[in-house]
Amino acid sequence: MNACTRDEWMTVAAARLLRDRCVCFVGIGLPSAACNLARLTHAPDIVLIYESGTIGTRPDVLPLSIGDGELAATAACVVPLPEVFSHYLQAGRVDVGFLGAAQIDRHGNINSTVIGPYDAPKTRLPGAGGAPEIALHAKQVFVMLKASKRSFVERLDFRTSAGYLDGHGARARSGAPGGGPRAVITDFGMLAPHPQSEELQLVALFAGASVEEARAAVGWPLAVADHIDTIAAPSALELDTLRALNARTREAHARPVRIPL
Amino acid sequence: MSAAILSLAEAIEHYVADGASVALEGFTHLIPFAAGHEIIRQRRRDLHLIRMTPDLVYDQMIGMGCARKLTFSWGGNPGVGSLHRLRDAVEHQWPHPLELDEHSHAGMAAAFCAGAARLPFGMLRGYVGTDLPAHNPNIRRVECPFTGEMLAAVPALNPDVTILHAQRADRAGNVAIDGIVGAAREAALAAKTLVVTVEEIVDALPPAMNAIVLPHWVVGAVVHCRGGAYPSYAQGHYARDNAFYRHWDGIARERGTFLGWMEEHVLGTRDHRAFLAGLQQEAA
Numbered sequence: 001m002n003a004c005t006r007d008e009w010m011t012v013a014a015a016r017l018l019r020d021r022c023v024c025f026v027g028i029g030l031p032s033a034a035c036n037l038a039r040l041t042h043a044p045d046i047v048l049i050y051e052s053g054t055i056g057t058r059p060d061v062l063p064l065s066i067g068d069g070e071l072a073a074t075a076a077c078v079v080p081l082p083e084v085f086s087h088y089l090q091a092g093r094v095d096v097g098f099l100g101a102a103q104i105d106r107h108g109n110i111n112s113t114v115i116g117p118y119d120a121p122k123t124r125l126p127g128a129g130g131a132p133e134i135a136l137h138a139k140q141v142f143v144m145l146k147a148s149k150r151s152f153v154e155r156l157d158f159r160t161s162a163g164y165l166d167g168h169g170a171r172a173r174s175g176a177p178g179g180g181p182r183a184v185i186t187d188f189g190m191l192a193p194h195p196q197s198e199e200l201q202l203v204a205l206f207a208g209a210s211v212e213e214a215r216a217a218v219g220w221p222l223a224v225a226d227h228i229d230t231i232a233a234p235s236a237l238e239l240d241t242l243r244a245l246n247a248r249t250r251e252a253h254a255r256p257v258r259i260p261l
Numbered sequence: 262m263s264a265a266i267l268s269l270a271e272a273i274e275h276y277v278a279d280g281a282s283v284a285l286e287g288f289t290h291l292i293p294f295a296a297g298h299e300i301i302r303q304r305r306r307d308l309h310l311i312r313m314t315p316d317l318v319y320d321q322m323i324g325m326g327c328a329r330k331l332t333f334s335w336g337g338n339p340g341v342g343s344l345h346r347l348r349d350a351v352e353h354q355w356p357h358p359l360e361l362d363e364h365s366h367a368g369m370a371a372a373f374c375a376g377a378a379r380l381p382f383g384m385l386r387g388y389v390g391t392d393l394p395a396h397n398p399n400i401r402r403v404e405c406p407f408t409g410e411m412l413a414a415v416p417a418l419n420p421d422v423t424i425l426h427a428q429r430a431d432r433a434g435n436v437a438i439d440g441i442v443g444a445a446r447e448a449a450l451a452a453k454t455l456v457v458t459v460e461e462i463v464d465a466l467p468p469a470m471n472a473i474v475l476p477h478w479v480v481g482a483v484v485h486c487r488g489g490a491y492p493s494y495a496q497g498h499y500a501r502d503n504a505f506y507r508h509w510d511g512i513a514r515e516r517g518t519f520l521g522w523m524e525e526h527v528l529g530t531r532d533h534r535a536f537l538a539g540l541q542q543e544a545a
Contacts, residue, residue, distance in 0.1 A: 028340055051366060052288050052441045064503040065339030067289025069496050072440045080473075081288055081313070081443045082370035090367070090386055109390070113363075118396045124351040126337030126344075129314075132391045133367040162390025175411075176389050257502040259541045260460075260488035260495075261534070 004234050006187040008242055009206050011037060012234040014098075014144050014185040022095040023047045025134050028066045030144040031098035033245070034185075036062060040241050049088065051130040053079045061252040062245065070252075085130070089137050092177060097138030099131055099161070101145050103153050106199050106220045107170075108163025108181035110135065110143065111156040118158060128160050135161035140182040147186040147217035154220045164198035171198070188214045189231055194223065204229040264434025264457075264480035269489075269533065272456050272482045273299045276422050277308075284311035284420040284452065285318055288443020289339060289501070292493035293426040293458055294318050295486045295533035301325045302528060311420050313369050313444060317492070317509050320344040321527070323359060324519050332362040332418065334369040341506055345513040355516065363397055368415050373444045375417035376451025388413045423452035426490040427475075428497060429466065430459045434477035437466050440496030442473050449475055458486040460498050488537050 004012075007030075014034035018024060020043040026035045028050075036059065039046050047056050052067035056076030063071050072078050079088075088094060102125050103111035112131060116122030135141055141163075145151055163181045164171045171180050180198075184191040189205035201223040202214050207230050215222045234242070267275070277283055277300055285293045297318040300308075309330040310319055317338065322328055324346030336347050350359040364372070371383030384403060394400040394413075403414040425445050430436045436457045438445060449455050455475070462485050466474070489495075492502035492509075512522045530536040 052290070052443065054441065063340070064506065065289045065501065067339075067441045067443070068501055068503075069290070069440065069494055072290070072496060078441055080446060081366065082374050082447055085367040085370050086385070113392075118392070121352060124336075124343075124348045127333070127335050127363060128365040128391070128393065129335035130366045132365040132389075132393070133385070133387045136387065136389050159390065159392045165390050171390070174390050177386070253503045253507075256504065256544070257492075257500050259502075259537050259544065260491055260499040261537045261541060 004239055006206070008239060009234060010144065010185055010187055011242060012238045013190065013231050014142065015041065015238070017142055017183055018043050018046055018096065021045045021047070023049065023093060024096040024098055025049045025051070025089060025094045025138055027099045027131070028063070029100045031100055032062055033242070034144065035098055036245060037238070037242050040245065041238055049084065049094065051081065051084060053081050053084045055079060055084070055088070060248065062249040064253055085133060089133055092137065094138045095140070097134035097141045097178070099134060099141060099143050101143060103151055103156050104143060104145060104184060105153055105156050107165060107167045108143065108184065108193060108200055109156055109159050109165065110161040110163060111158045113158040113160045115157050131161040135163070135178070136176050137178045140179045143181050143184045145186060147188060149217070149219040152218040152220070164193060167198040168196070188217060199223060201225050202228060204231050206231050207233055264477045265482045266434070266462070267482045267484055269295060269299050269458065269484045269486055272484050273303050276454050276456050276481060277305055279305055280307045281421040282309035282311060284418070284423040284448045286312060286423060286425055286443060286445045286448035287490065287493065288313060288441055288445070289493060290441040290443070291426045291438065291445065291490050291495055292316055292318055293424045293489060294491060294493060295489035296424045296456070296458055297322055298527045298533065298536060300327060301523070311418060313366055314339070315344060315347055317344070317506065320346040320513055321523065323347055323350050324356070324513065325523055326356040328359060330360040330362065332364070332369070334364045334366045338506060338510060341510050346519060349516070362399055363393060364400070364415065365393065368400065368413065370444050370447070372415045372418040373447035373451050376419045377447045380417055382414045382416050384412050384414055386412055418451055420448070420452045422454045422456060423448045424456045424458070425449055426458045426495065428459065428495055429461045429463050430457060430483045431463055431466050434480045434483045435466055436475040436480055436483065437469060438473040446473050446475070450479060454481040455479060456482045456484065458484040458489040460487055460489070460495050461485070486533055489533060491537060
């Protein structure tokens with residue numbers, strides 16, 4: 001396999017988690033690239049929903065925002081935002097929620113709100129957006145973020161979206177309808193919840209990544225599953241498709257827009 | 262009764278008072294930038310700004326000192342990063358403190374729906390396991406009288422004024438919107454007064470049975486304002502200027518460059534046409 005970056009490998013590994021025909025609520029950024037890569041490779045009939053109300057969208061280039069015109073122009077339908085959250089997401093019609101985050105803890109809870117205290121934040125982050133209810137209602141959730149001791153933390157500064165709360169069935173007892181985070185894809189491999197404790201543990205590594213590397217990148221003592229899978233390197237098709245998608249996207253976003261005078 | 266057809270300056274003068282609650286809606290698409298700029302030109306103060314995604318338009322209004330309070334659910338520059346002026350207001354109270362009323366998208370959508378229906382609160386199965394209710398007394402729980410299930414409740418949003426941008430209106434003031442609508446319809450019908458800027462005013466709207474149409478008798482004023490959503494977009498008219506959104510990150514990062522840009526491009530221009538002409542000249 002030719003050399004690929006860890007970013008590319010992450011995106012490919014995340015895309016492989018998506019089954020064809022599944023209904024996927026897509027977050028912007030890394031998740032959006034993974035979901036569209038899946039659609040352009042092994043999952044041509046995946047239904048991608050963006051929170052802007054675009055359902056069954058098939059963008060030729062990745063959107064910069066969650067509501068680029070490309071998403072509407074290639075959608076099966078465009079519905080009002082309250083409808084996408086109430087009649088689709090809350091109604092249990094979403095199989096997979098695919099999210100990014102600024103911080104994640106050992107139980108897959110997510111922070112995208114503040115670093116530091118809420119009332120006097122060190123860093124004010126964008127906030128919740130659709131994430132709390134995507135994390136709540138999707139039948140399963142996948143999370144993508146790069147690992148560091150600042151992002152994989154012992155304790156979140158703010159819990160924006162629920163993972164398994166304190167673990168050991170706390171999420172189910174809270175009445176959350178969806179299944180919670182089933183996989184966290186990061187730049188050394190993948191974590192998944194332990195069946196009983198619901199603590200994220202290392203379940204898969206990219207070929208060439210090590211348990212030590214994973215432990216060094218995570219801010220809590222990382223548990224390791226009995227068996228660790230090796231995530232196969234991207235195939236030529238996967239890598240070519242992703243690179244072509246990224247190239248088309250860069251070109252489209254750099255194209256000057258006519259100022260509407 | 263038909264909607265009034267006004268100039269943008271007249272509409273802001275008449276309908277947006279200091280201290281008012283104002284919702285400039287439009288989810289990424291059809292963001293009423295021209296109206297936001299006119300509010301800045303007319304130096305409105307102490308506004309309670311309401312918008313799911315504050316976007317660049319509220320970054321500009323907050324940085325120029327128009328706002329005392331912000332109701333919102335996601336405050337970033339989409340796909341780029343932070344809204345630096347919003348951050349500066351929250352982190353350093355510059356140019357002055359900003360009270361936050363922070364929600365999730367689903368919660369804020371429910372609040373707009375309740376407002377449109379003139380119900381006292383919106384309801385959803387939401388906010389479970391999040392810290393938001395601990396920091397926002399406007400997110401509470403309510404018991405279903407039929408099943409006993411506990412649900413989240415948020416007070417209805419009823420802005421004094423909602424301002425939208427749309428592709429077209431007819432001369433009576435009926436308004437038609439194509440493409441991504443976000444919560445524009447709900448925010449429009451929740452408002453005490455609705456002002457809509459449009460790309461074009463036509464004799465008759467084309468038949469479109471299931472398009473979003475706001476009838477003239479819920480519309481207070483229509484303003485003809487070409488390019489009124491730029492640098493966001495108007496489907497069928499012009500694309501989102503993603504390069505501008507990236508460029509904004511550098512402009513807004515420091516107070517000095519931000520103020521300089523606003524002075525030159527917004528305060529220093531008479532109207533939206535002059536604002537766009539200035540940008541076009543700069544790009545040439």
